[in-house]
Amino acid sequence: MISADHLERQLQTIIDGNRILPPQPSIPVKITVFPENEQQISELVKWATKDQITLLPLGGGTHTFSGIEDLHVAISLTKMNHQIEHVSEDLIATVAAGMTFKDVQTDLSSHGQMIPLDQPGKHNSTIGGMVSANVSGPSRHRYGTARDWVIETRLINADGKVVKSGAKVVKNVSGYDLNKLYIGARGTLGILTYISFKLAPIPKSSVTFRSCYNSLTDAFALTHLIRREYLDIEKMVIIKGKWTPGKTKHWWLLIDLAGTEIGIEPQIKHLSKLHDQVEARRWNITSKEDSQHFWNMACNREKSDDTISNEDIWEVRMVLPKRELLPFLVDLTISDEMNVSFKIFPTSGICTIEFVGKKSTVTNILNFIIKEVKVKKGLVEFVKMPPDTNFERWPILPPSFPWIQKIKRALDPNNIFAPGTFIGGI
Amino acid sequence: MSHKLLINPIYTSFGIKEKHLLQECIHCGFCLPTCPTYIENGKEMDSPRGRLYLMEAAMNGEIDISERFFEHIDLCLVCRACETACPSGVQFGKLMEITRDVTHSVRYKSSVSKLISNFILSVIIPSHGWLSTIFKLGWLYQKTGLHWVTKNTFMKNILPAKIRNINESIPPIPFKRFAKNNVQTFHAIGEKKGRVALFTGCVMDHLFPDVHAATIRILNWNGYEVVIPSDQTCCGALHVHSGDGKTSKQLRDINLSVFSDRSFDIIILNAAGCGAHLKQYKQENNKDNPTYPFSKKVKDLTEFLATVPLRNPEFPLYLKVVYDEPCHLIHGQGISVEPKQIIKSIPGTTFLSLIESDACCGSAGSYSITETEMSLKVLERKMNHIASTGADCVVTANPGCQIQLQWGMNRKNLSMEVLHIAELLDRAYQKSNGYPLP
Amino acid sequence: MAIDSIFISNLLSLLGENRVITHPDELIVFECDGLTLHKQMPDAVVLPKSTEEVSEIIKLCQTNHTPFLARGSGTGLSGGAIAVEGGVIIQMSLLNQILKIDYEDEIAVVQPGVINLNLTNETSPDGYHFAPDPSSQKACTIGGNVAENAGGPHTLKYGVTANHVMGLKVVMPSGDIVELGGKIEEFSGYDLVGLFVGSEGTLGITTEITVKLIRNPEGVKTFLATYNTINDASNTVSKIIESGIIPAAMELIDNLVIQAVESHLKAGFPTKADAILLIEIDGVKSTLTEEAKRIESICLSQNAVNFQEAETMEERNLLWRGRKEAIGALGKVTPAFYTNDGVIPRSKLPEILEFDLDIGKRYGLEIAHICHAGDGNIHPIILYNPDNKNEIKHAIKISEAILKKCIELGGALTGEHGIGTEKLSSFGIMYSDNDQNQMLRLRKVFNPTDLLNPGKIFPEGAKCGESRINQTIKKGGWI
Structure with missing residues (x-):
């Protein structure tokens, strides 16, 4: 066992003492360091390789690590938060991985541009963390995910070398596209230091449609209708429970329409007409500002209810073929003993469900979900679960898993980058 | 070798x-x-x-x-x-x-196949006499029921595959070819707008005389006098495709002299293969060569009809029609819109679109005989597309395609009619008062 | 000779005589693809009809230590489909079925030999299309698109092939058949699909592809903006992007190309213009009118002398035909040409175009331009006389210099054609040894024997192959 003291002494040879801190409570490491540049990270990695030290790259700490065994050193990128290079006529920006998403967006928005991703959880989410976890939210409907927007990365690999992939251009097929591999790799292949994005223009005008339904099927009805229509929809989500500010009993559908100042009017009329065709309890059109609270809730940015003990929260995220999502959700039998919240991206086949309940109550339904999603060749991730549960965080392994293991071994031969934290324990 | x-x-x-x-x-x-x-x-x-x-x-x-x-x-x-x-x-x-x-x-320095192919190409095909004799025999073969026997009894299993395929693909052979040994003139109906010549060719003349008849009625009905110069011969396309350039040139010279000194403005064709070849006559020589005005006068029937004020058929013809484009019309002559317009102009007719309508049917002159296996594969694909349309009739504009498509129908047991575009238009005109009877 | 008679008889017993080609008089047609610069004959060509056959072929090759690679329609422009070290070409043209079209999930499952445009033609009556539209889309296969991560004019708005592939069935170089990704919008574990797309057929051979189908837009508007100087035209590009409009496509065509197109195709390009921009916007109709006005005013503010909209579908199609077949038309006016595929940040467009013209003048060769300007993907086309050895050398030199300049400007070597054999020598300008090693480690994971498609992308792996390539430029395909 390597002690925290030992680690600290070693680290002091690489990095300034006041950049070495004890770990935050929820992070399973002995010590945290806050490097400020690539050089320091490179040194840290070389040292880790030599001494068999395990590293956990950290962003804003939004991510949860339930069920992970202790690692040695957390490398927080939050001090690499200084640099942004934005060429607005190219619609491209390069950002240090430790910058918070909020800061970057503020900067870009003054030029009418943005990285079209949704910030998860808290305000301190970093760019590097979001790309590593490949987070997505309601904007996914129109903009896709980080893999559609990241054009260049710099990463410190297992040799402690800076490796570049891609270029600051929007179209590029020179060599392998390693960016795709790093996105969503949760820091298991190296430490991302700089990321370049192609950007999207912020729509000139947008409005939110908010509608409320008695049943999930009713809420889906409009999303089905929309698919055969021509509307410029920027964001879409169906929510219930803790992700809604209103009555938790009902299903809410939020849709953002985007367009030009004049062009948006006919779209509003069109979507209003469609609304008349479905069984909504009520619906209204609001300005983006008026709905900000709704969107914040939907994106999980509000504080969760602290009165509930962590031991009872199970947050499960699943991805299914689009057509399977509604029938699957309708088939779920949810007993009254459970407090359940839903967040659904109907056009992407993605759903997050939070169950609040004792293990004995939820085990059946969780097993059912795993079994069904597996049959449908989908994906399940336990985003949150109480400690000491016997659920795998990623209970379904893809057929390509042996190759995923091989990649991990090839790019991280000493298994120093966040070992045991990703799918199948890699 | x-x-x-x-x-x-x-x-x-x-x-x-x-x-x-x-x-x-x-x-x-x-x-x-x-x-x-x-x-x-x-x-x-x-x-x-x-x-x-x-x-x-x-x-x-x-x-x-x-x-x-x-x-x-x-x-x-x-x-x-x-x-x-x-x-x-x-x-x-x-x-x-x-x-x-x-x-x-x-x-083919010295082989039996060369001798046979030479004999067919340079002796039989250019001679209406030879062709008449052979087609007469063919007519007899069909009338006596011998053809039926070889197609439908144990006989068919005795024949080698290639011969069997040819045997099965033979369409009904008429007793007589259309053209005669002397010049024929067919007068315009109503006001005369011009005088055109008809290139009768070999296969069309001997196997599809009705198409020629329909072509002439259509032209007469629209005010054109039609002349059929005698002594015209095969266009020579088959020869060129088979590598027999020498005979092809001889045939060209005969046709040039037959068509050189006449008072018609246009030479009309209803066989796309011949049309594409006749239009090429000019490319082999420069502009002051006598072939130049000849090939400039050559027009496919549909191409010509698109340039004149065409009389609209008055009575509806209730048919669902697909048009299969002859390669030598669309690719060889760049004619694709004109025939479709003609079909669409017929009242009551529904024009259905055909997938890969611009792809070959596999006939390609003598190809269906020389490369039967590939020809059948190409035909199979074509027939699947045609069958999926649910049309009543397939229209085309070349005798080779007509034979091939009809064979495709027989093979697939389809009951769709195969028509030359002239036959379709002729049929649409027939109820009109004053239109000549077949 | 890398193969022997036992190996051939094994192939024959697997596939039959009709699907194995071994005679040099026939193999010669496989010695090059769309790039005729590099030539190398394979030792055999095989035509599998199933995933299992591909796997068996690969196993035979591995046992016999014979190099092998997959080939689609051979329209690529970087020599990606040539057998650099001989061996077996696995020709995918008979794996050409569209297996499934599913509008509910908005996906299609196709075999790799399906022609790109055929999928769009098949789905367009139902209002859908396959978004990647390389100029070769009439001929290129979707398998080839996956290997090269193909682009096209409309990638500006819709993204490249990688953005449209959800799943792959791959035969690994070991012969194992593995499914990557699937019908869901996310990947479980590492994004192997993203890694495979654009790996130029060096990691595995795809035998089934699940792609997204994209709904056709409600409205499309196509504009032709005419300029007296190419500089004004290229300045317009970043002005439009900066204004917050992402057109569906934005193509720059210079006078040389305009002349060629008009002499042959007659697409309606103004022959006196120094450059034109072909701009297309699509989307919800109500928004288009306003965007059109803004684009027009930006073009005019950048000294466009004329701005017109294609009024009919026919006009629009003709403009696009002019664009997509431009390179073919160029074949009519020059005996030979060599096409470059560099990429730069779009604001650097005026700078790189000036550089091109300059260097062309220095070597005394004319350079024509057809750029995917909105993407910053330039296609300088160097015209030369193939009978003049000096000119051939100069053409290659010019192309290399342009690539070097692209990298200096923060760009990349290739936007859509791939590295292949063509740009091996420039690869090191863009990627350091460390960068390359990271990639080579991955190659080793999948392709440890290096028998799958050796001599591509990495100069490292090409040393032994290079000498076998016969370097004679004929003509440079199309873009």
């Missing part, structure tokens, strides 16, 4: 001009998916780009002029769909004709 560098006929016969024609190919591959043989077997050698590459390699002496080479040259249907697709305007058909021509002598 292999002929190496020294006697490489392509090398010596391909001139600088031909070399440049070959070099116009930029190897982009646009032609590949339009080539029926490539679609079937997926081999680069059986694509237009591959064939051009082989020609160039042969020309440069990089490969042998062997049976292996001919296999790919022969398998080409010369449908020229690749020419329509080519962004740099490579004259593929022309290059293929040259290749077949210059390799002809090497290939």
